[in-house]
Amino acid sequence: EVLTSAGLNPGEHLWFADVGGAKARLLADPMIKEATVKRIYPDTISIVITERRAAAAILSGGTVAIIDAEGCVMEISAQVPEHMVEVYGVSSSGFTAGQNLSKDSLFNADALLEILTALTNYDILGIIDYIDMSQPLRIEMSTVYGIHVNVGQAEGIAEKLSTLPAVLSKVMEMGYQGGTIDLRKRIPRQPTSLTSPKIQGICPRSRPLKTPPNPRLLRHRRQRKRPSPRQAETQDKTASADKIYTTLLHKI
Numbered sequence: 603e604v605l606t607s608a609g610l611n612p613g614e615h616l617w618f619a620d621v622g623g624a625k626a627r628l629l630a631d632p633m634i635k636e637a638t639v640k641r642i643y644p645d646t647i648s649i650v651i652t653e654r655r656a657a658a659a660i661l662s663g664g665t666v667a668i669i670d671a672e673g674c675v676m677e678i679s680a681q682v683p684e685h686m687v688e689v690y691g692v693s694s695s696g697f698t699a700g701q702n703l704s705k706d707s708l709f710n711a712d713a714l715l716e717i718l719t720a721l722t723n724y725d726i727l728g729i730i731d732y733i734d735m736s737q738p739l740r741i742e743m744s745t746v747y748g749i750h751v752n753v754g755q756a757e758g759i760a761e762k763l764s765t766l767p768a769v770l771s772k773v774m775e776m777g778y779q780g781g782t783i784d785l786r787k788r789i790p791r792q793p794t795s796l797t798s799p800k801i802q803g804i805c806p807r808s809r810p811l812k813t814p815p816n817p818r819l820l821r822h823r824r825q826r827k828r829p830s831p832r833q834a835e836t837q838d839k840t841a842s843a844d845k846i847y848t849t850l851l852h853k854i
Contacts, residue, residue, distance in 0.1 A: 609624055619641070659686045661682070668686070730743055
């Protein structure tokens with residue numbers, strides 16, 4: 603079957619085998635993730651392939667698209683395979699085998715792939731029953747144990763799901779059946795300084811206060827403003843002379 607997909611014929615001479623074309627034909631199969639085809643002298647052709655693993659089934663428009671964790675549509679099916687995660691809320695006009703959701707601007711596609719990647723990395727994808735993404739601000743999941751998970755918005759999904767394995771384990775140990783685990787991220791409100799750049803120029807009190815003057819400098823300035831007795835006498839004589847000179851000018 604692999605040789606047929608690669609377009610190679612048994613018994614074909616090593617020099618006439620199209621190694622590059624064989625690799626391209628193998629990668630065109632949506633079931634194959636990676637492929638390596640190379641010649642091994644004197645008379646062998648080595649073919650190594652890595653198959654994709656189904657991660658979820660998207661239900662949309664009366665069809666079922668089987669995808670892997672990277673968003674590649676592996677096949678179109680009439681029904682959901684057994685023990686497969688069902689996904690709702692990823693709208694599309696129609697899926698085709700080989701289509702990559704990460705390259706198409708599909709509604710909620712990026713958030714879905716981030717969820718599948720996180721669930722796979724934390725090894726809890728197998729206990730998820732369905733993922734409902736029909737409401738972008740309220741993404742929900744359900745486990746095979748009947749426990750619902752409220753993820754909330756798509757922002758920070760990986761961080762939210764990082765706590766899910768420990769919480770699920772604790773809930774199962776306590777013997778709870780059903781219920782909801784709320785993973786919505788609550789960010790505490792931080793007090794905003796009046797000198798914060800966000801409100802600078804808006805709040806009248808946001809301007810920084812002036813630096814208080816130095817008391818010694820003020821004392822020195824006050825002392826300089828007070829004339830000595832001799833300076834005061836000189837200033838009085840100068841003022842009297844100015845008055846006499848002004849009076850004489852008027853008389854002239």
